[in-house]
Amino acid sequence: MDIIEALADAVGARHVLTGADCAPYASDWTGAYHAEPLAVIRPANTAEVSAVMRIAAAAGQAVVPIAGNTGLMGGAIAPGQLLLSVERLNAIREIKPGPRLAVVEAGVILGQLHAAAEAEDLVFPLTFGARGSARIGGALSTNAGGSNVLRYGNTRQLCLGIEVVLPSGEVLDLMSELHKDNSGFDLRDLFIGAEGTLGIITAAVLKLSPRPAAYVTAMIAPRGLGDALDLLNGLQAETGGAVEAFEYMPAHYIDTHLAHVPGARPPFEARHEVNILLEIGVTARSDAEPLPDGTVPAMARLEQTLGEMIESGAVLDAVIARSEAQRREMWARREMAGELCYTRRPAILTDVSVPLDAVERFLVRAGQQIVALDPDAAPFVVSHLGDGNVHYAIWPGRGDPDHLEALIERIETVVQDLGGSFSAEHGIGLGKRGSMARRKNPVALGLMRQIKAAIDPQGIMNPGKVLP
Amino acid sequence: MDIIEALADAVGARHVLTGADCAPYASDWTGAYHAEPLAVIRPANTAEVSAVMRIAAAAGQAVVPIAGNTGLMGGAIAPGQLLLSVERLNAIREIKPGPRLAVVEAGVILGQLHAAAEAEDLVFPLTFGARGSARIGGALSTNAGGSNVLRYGNTRQLCLGIEVVLPSGEVLDLMSELHKDNSGFDLRDLFIGAEGTLGIITAAVLKLSPRPAAYVTAMIAPRGLGDALDLLNGLQAETGGAVEAFEYMPAHYIDTHLAHVPGARPPFEARHEVNILLEIGVTARSDAEPLPDGTVPAMARLEQTLGEMIESGAVLDAVIARSEAQRREMWARREMAGELCYTRRPAILTDVSVPLDAVERFLVRAGQQIVALDPDAAPFVVSHLGDGNVHYAIWPGRGDPDHLEALIERIETVVQDLGGSFSAEHGIGLGKRGSMARRKNPVALGLMRQIKAAIDPQGIMNPGKVLP
Numbered sequence: 019m020d021i022i023e024a025l026a027d028a029v030g031a032r033h034v035l036t037g038a039d040c041a042p043y044a045s046d047w048t049g050a051y052h053a054e055p056l057a058v059i060r061p062a063n064t065a066e067v068s069a070v071m072r073i074a075a076a077a078g079q080a081v082v083p084i085a086g087n088t089g090l091m092g093g094a095i096a097p098g099q100l101l102l103s104v105e106r107l108n109a110i111r112e113i114k115p116g117p118r119l120a121v122v123e124a125g126v127i128l129g130q131l132h133a134a135a136e137a138e139d140l141v142f143p144l145t146f147g148a149r150g151s152a153r154i155g156g157a158l159s160t161n162a163g164g165s166n167v168l169r170y171g172n173t174r175q176l177c178l179g180i181e182v183v184l185p186s187g188e189v190l191d192l193m194s195e196l197h198k199d200n201s202g203f204d205l206r207d208l209f210i211g212a213e214g215t216l217g218i219i220t221a222a223v224l225k226l227s228p229r230p231a232a233y234v235t236a237m238i239a240p241r242g243l244g245d246a247l248d249l250l251n252g253l254q255a256e257t258g259g260a261v262e263a264f265e266y267m268p269a270h271y272i273d274t275h276l277a278h279v280p281g282a283r284p285p286f287e288a289r290h291e292v293n294i295l296l297e298i299g300v301t302a303r304s305d306a307e308p309l310p311d312g313t314v315p316a317m318a319r320l321e322q323t324l325g326e327m328i329e330s331g332a333v334l335d336a337v338i339a340r341s342e343a344q345r346r347e348m349w350a351r352r353e354m355a356g357e358l359c360y361t362r363r364p365a366i367l368t369d370v371s372v373p374l375d376a377v378e379r380f381l382v383r384a385g386q387q388i389v390a391l392d393p394d395a396a397p398f399v400v401s402h403l404g405d406g407n408v409h410y411a412i413w414p415g416r417g418d419p420d421h422l423e424a425l426i427e428r429i430e431t432v433v434q435d436l437g438g439s440f441s442a443e444h445g446i447g448l449g450k451r452g453s454m455a456r457r458k459n460p461v462a463l464g465l466m467r468q469i470k471a472a473i474d475p476q477g478i479m480n481p482g483k484v485l486p
Numbered sequence: 487m488d489i490i491e492a493l494a495d496a497v498g499a500r501h502v503l504t505g506a507d508c509a510p511y512a513s514d515w516t517g518a519y520h521a522e523p524l525a526v527i528r529p530a531n532t533a534e535v536s537a538v539m540r541i542a543a544a545a546g547q548a549v550v551p552i553a554g555n556t557g558l559m560g561g562a563i564a565p566g567q568l569l570l571s572v573e574r575l576n577a578i579r580e581i582k583p584g585p586r587l588a589v590v591e592a593g594v595i596l597g598q599l600h601a602a603a604e605a606e607d608l609v610f611p612l613t614f615g616a617r618g619s620a621r622i623g624g625a626l627s628t629n630a631g632g633s634n635v636l637r638y639g640n641t642r643q644l645c646l647g648i649e650v651v652l653p654s655g656e657v658l659d660l661m662s663e664l665h666k667d668n669s670g671f672d673l674r675d676l677f678i679g680a681e682g683t684l685g686i687i688t689a690a691v692l693k694l695s696p697r698p699a700a701y702v703t704a705m706i707a708p709r710g711l712g713d714a715l716d717l718l719n720g721l722q723a724e725t726g727g728a729v730e731a732f733e734y735m736p737a738h739y740i741d742t743h744l745a746h747v748p749g750a751r752p753p754f755e756a757r758h759e760v761n762i763l764l765e766i767g768v769t770a771r772s773d774a775e776p777l778p779d780g781t782v783p784a785m786a787r788l789e790q791t792l793g794e795m796i797e798s799g800a801v802l803d804a805v806i807a808r809s810e811a812q813r814r815e816m817w818a819r820r821e822m823a824g825e826l827c828y829t830r831r832p833a834i835l836t837d838v839s840v841p842l843d844a845v846e847r848f849l850v851r852a853g854q855q856i857v858a859l860d861p862d863a864a865p866f867v868v869s870h871l872g873d874g875n876v877h878y879a880i881w882p883g884r885g886d887p888d889h890l891e892a893l894i895e896r897i898e899t900v901v902q903d904l905g906g907s908f909s910a911e912h913g914i915g916l917g918k919r920g921s922m923a924r925r926k927n928p929v930a931l932g933l934m935r936q937i938k939a940a941i942d943p944q945g946i947m948n949p950g951k952v953l954p
């Protein structure tokens with residue numbers, strides 16, 4: 019019996035796609051990666067995922083897991099390999115309001131979990147642009163970040179337990195609801211962020227948080243990036259750590275937005291170099307009790323703080339959203355980043371992180387390096403400033419591949435000199451294997467290879483990804 | 487040249503202790519574990535740790551790392567082996583107030599880091615009874631917990647980066663200050679909590695938090711443990727997640743305290759079954775601004791909430807600390823747990839965790855099981871209730887080893903049935919290898935062995951610990 023027949027026996031013939039039926043799975047959404055898989059397999063549950071892996075292991079056949087296919091690094095591309103989709107493992111098994119957790123399968127769409135949590139007056143705080151199609155298994159496998167990491171952490175910090183199907187087909191049940199468990203090595207965190215190269219995450223226990231009673235959202239123009247870090251620390255102290263988003267858009271970002279989005283409005287009357295989107299999730303009851311004018315005390319307090327900072331000169335201007343529509347407008351400007359980046363082609367998109375107090379130095383040095391190599395190049399920057407993550411894009415003066423690579427290497431050198439990372443939240447996949455080879459600590463890389471060989475001795479789990 | 491001479495060349499003869507000089511290192515502080523090491527080696531820095539490991543690796547000599555020697559599970563016992571003490575790696579290299587982090591060496595004593603952080607109006611929130619002698623390397627290697635895990639997480643969650651000397655002597659430099667880094671497998675969390683069986687942690691980058699402007703501390707007697715979880719969730723909602731400690735002491739704990747501690751006073755006029763020590767770390771400025779009477783608004787708000795809960799019957803009594811002396815008295819009662827446990831011998835001390843909503847079921851079932859096996863046995867319980875961690879001790883009716891083991895197995899069965907862990911925060915060391923063999927998921931155990939063999943193929947890093 020050939021492998022396709024065996025797989026059809028295991029999951030049902032309808033759920034083994036071949037040939038033209040694979041087309042929707044053959045490309046990533048950016049269009050940067052494309053490859054025909056041998057077949058797409060859609061198991062219904064963990065037992066079927068295990069059966070698929072046993073068949074693949076017996077045949078020495080490579081398997082690539084795919085969830086929502088919203089990644090940016092080509093991690094779910096499967097040239098001539100089996101693509102195992104977790105889309106049918108899509109049950110939210112349970113929301114537990116008392117201990118504040120959700121038990122979900124890997125195919126659950128992030129936005130569905132958001133809705134289910136909110137129905138219990140809780141939140142699953144992980145959020146990013148692709149929330150309408152990204153699935154939990156992919157978020158865990160890439161340790162996805164997003165805009166709320168500042169308060170709630172990456173996906174890793176939101177997860178108590180996972181279930182994993184290993185390359186052998188064995189099921190590793192770590193579906194713990196425990197907040198403390200020191201019984202041996204931390205296997206959970208080894209699989210989270212491994213991009214499917216060590217096994218397939220099939221289910222998870224996730225932490226939920228109280229739903230903020232209100233959001234206070236503002237656009238703020240600090241004098242400089244140093245003032246922005248002071249502002250963030252001051253607001254964290256004032257709110258007891260309730261700042262959820264602290265997103266930086268430089269003047270050229272605002273200019274680009276105004277130039278390309280019909281009806282776009284500038285955040286301030288004047289043009290400012292540093293534009294921050296701030297959001298506070300008001301959870302302390304005293305800050306959230308509605309006032310007669312419909313606002314909450316947290317808003318008045320922010321107004322007062324910003325007024326004082328404008329007096330002192332540390333902040334040049336600030337606007338607080340007075341309605342949900344105004345809040346949406348502020349977020350819509352920020353969430354256009356991807357589209358705005360690709361208003362010019364080619365565009366090089368990087369995803370780097372540096373220590374919190376090194377963002378300004380990074381931006382200055384990166385700008386100098388880029389222009390030294392290519393006087394016509396222009397940066398396009400947006401940053402999760404609160405966690406040191408900069409999406410530093412470059413519009414180069416010319417598009418030959420060697421030149422693009424040279425620009426990327428310049429950025430990487432600046433990042434490395436500052437103790438930063440060449441991949442903050444997008445992961446490695448196929449796209450950054452070159453950077454891994456060039457920039458990753460060789461001792462760490464050696465350990466990764468040893469661990470990969472120990473867990474996947476045949477090398478059939480998402481081969482060719484992550485490790486160069 | 488024999489190995490002792492080679493080690494003396496590497497670290498200086500003064501720092502290679504043999505024979506009687508090893509005595510202070512040969513026992514753990516509980517007196518439960520004792521073994522003579524071959525020698526105690528005290529390297530001064532990472533390079534010397536690396537040199538020691540190279541010498542040991544060449545000789546196939548086992549090495550046991552030791553930090554503050556405050557562990558409870560015998561993890562730093564080295565029979566006939568080299569004991570590598572990190573006590574001389576004791577520099578706090580830097581406290582960075584802007585990005586709120588500390589760069590420390592493994593031998594830094596926890597209490598010293600507390601003081602250094604507080605000098606910058608910050609806190610390193612990890613704390614437990616042994617803070618005056620426990621060292622950072624041990625806290626990381628055991629992923630230490632303590633009383634503030636509810637708000638700040640275990641040691642794991644407080645760590646951004648580590649440096650590790652591998653069994654080969656190679657140095658793995660993961661001293662990252664980054665909040666986001668998705669460049670490959672999460673090696674950091676593999677070494678944290680591995681109890682020195684994969685390598686020796688020599689330095690770390692740790693997260694600091696704003697120092698609460700005030701603490702509001704109270705003793706509360708909820709009607710039952712279900713009401714206690716509701717109370718916790720309600721207080722978290724009210725304070726925006728500022729509850730730092732939520733410690734449970736049953737009536738028999740209070741009785742034992744009164745019976746054994748001269749001058750001890752009961753927390754309430756009446757005897758209550760459920761006694762909770764609550765502490766809120768007031769970080770939001772609006773909750774902390776001093777009122778004319780010297781208190782803070784958070785205290786008045788807690789008073790009001792507790793008054794309402796007394797009205798409704800969910801809380802039977804409550805006392806808020808009105809002075810630092812009263813707060814100290816509340817904490818002193820809780821921090822006597824270790825001594826109180828050993829007022830009767832033998833005492834079996836367990837350290838289990840269960841899901842937050844299963845603590846009451848656990849206590850009922852465990853009590854039934856214990857008494858069924860030993861009608862004269864009595865439990866002695868104290869619990870970090872906010873994170874499901876129960877220190878369930880037993881004073882058995884008789885002390886033969888088989889009987890003690892049988893009692894432990896009964897507790898473990900109850901824990902396992904509830905999806906709990908037989909080791910919440912104390913780790914495995916030597917003491918819980920039997921539990922690992924009996925209770926740990928065999929697939930997980932198999933993976934741990936594979937990882938151990940991959941990273942430490944000679945088996946010289948703290949052999950015989952953690953893995954059964």
